[in-house]
Each structure stands twice: as structure tokens, then as C-alpha cells.
Amino acid sequence: MFVKPYAKGQRPYDLRMIEDIATTLGSMREDTVRTARAKGQNSLHHDGIIYHAKLNPDRDTWGITCLGTECIDAPYKDKYYDGMENLPTELKEKIVVLSILEPLQPQVDGVGYRVSSNSFWLFC
Numbered sequence: 001m002f003v004k005p006y007a008k009g010q011r012p013y014d015l016r017m018i019e020d021i022a023t024t025l026g027s028m029r030e031d032t033v034r035t036a037r038a039k040g041q042n043s044l045h046h047d048g049i050i051y052h053a054k055l056n057p058d059r060d061t062w063g064i065t066c067l068g069t070e071c072i073d074a075p076y077k078d079k080y081y082d083g084m085e086n087l088p089t090e091l092k093e094k095i096v097v098l099s100i101l102e103p104l105q106p107q108v109d110g111v112g113y114r115v116s117s118n119s120f121w122l123f124c
Contacts, residue, residue: 045107046123049074053087053095055118062087074124094122 052065062084066077081087098114107113112122
């Protein structure tokens with residue numbers, strides 16, 4: 001079931017992501033970040049669509065936000081989903097794989113990166 005953006009208790013997308021962006025960049029080795037920038041890439045090494053998925057555990061609501069110019073035609077941009085069972089299958093499968101890892105482990109090519117217990121970068 002789709003939930004309206006900015007439902008009561010939800011923060012706007014940019015505030016949800018600031019902490020995760022800082023954590024992601026701060027956790028990556030300096031040489032990895034330098035190499036990515038030299039290649040014209042961001043610090044998350046993926047050439048396709050990148051989604052930020054964040055769980056609000058109090059409401060069991062997932063906020064999905066797309067990043068980058070590829071997002072114009074992205075199917076899951078800027079949406080909220082009520083419960084894991086209502087997430088699109090592609091995103092749910094990636095979250096399940098990343099949930100096996102501890103937060104801030106190296107990213108999994110083609111899958112994504114786990115920032116915290118309830119926050120993920122997903123590669124599609």
C-alpha cells in the first residue's frame with residue numbers, strides 16, 4: 001500500500017538522508033573516495049539508479065528516494081510504503097540481502113550498501 005509523502009511523523013526526504021550521506025562518506029576509505037572522484041563517480045560505485053531506502057520503525061513505513069539524473073524515469077522515486085511486504089520485489093530482495101551484513105561493510109556490487117539497521121543505498 002502506498003502511503004502519502006510527509007505523513008504525520010515523517011520528515012522531508014532531504015532531512016532523512018543527510019545523516020546517511022554523512023555516515024556513508026565518513027565510513028569509506030579515503031583512497032576509495034579519491035579514486036571514485038578521479039573517475040567522475042560518486043563514492044557509491046554504481047552506474048545505474050541508486051535509491052535511498054529508510055525504515056521508520058515506529059510506523060513500519062519505508063521511504064524510498066531516487067538519486068541522480070537517471071531518476072527521471074525511475075519507477076520507485078519519492079514514495080512511502082507501508083510495511084516491508086508492500087515494497088516492490090526488486091527493492092525488497094536487495095534489502096533482504098543487505099540485512100545479512102553488519103552496517104558500514106563494503107558495498108555489494110549490483111545490490112547496494114547498508115548504512116545502519118534501518119537505512120540502505122540500493123543499486124538498480
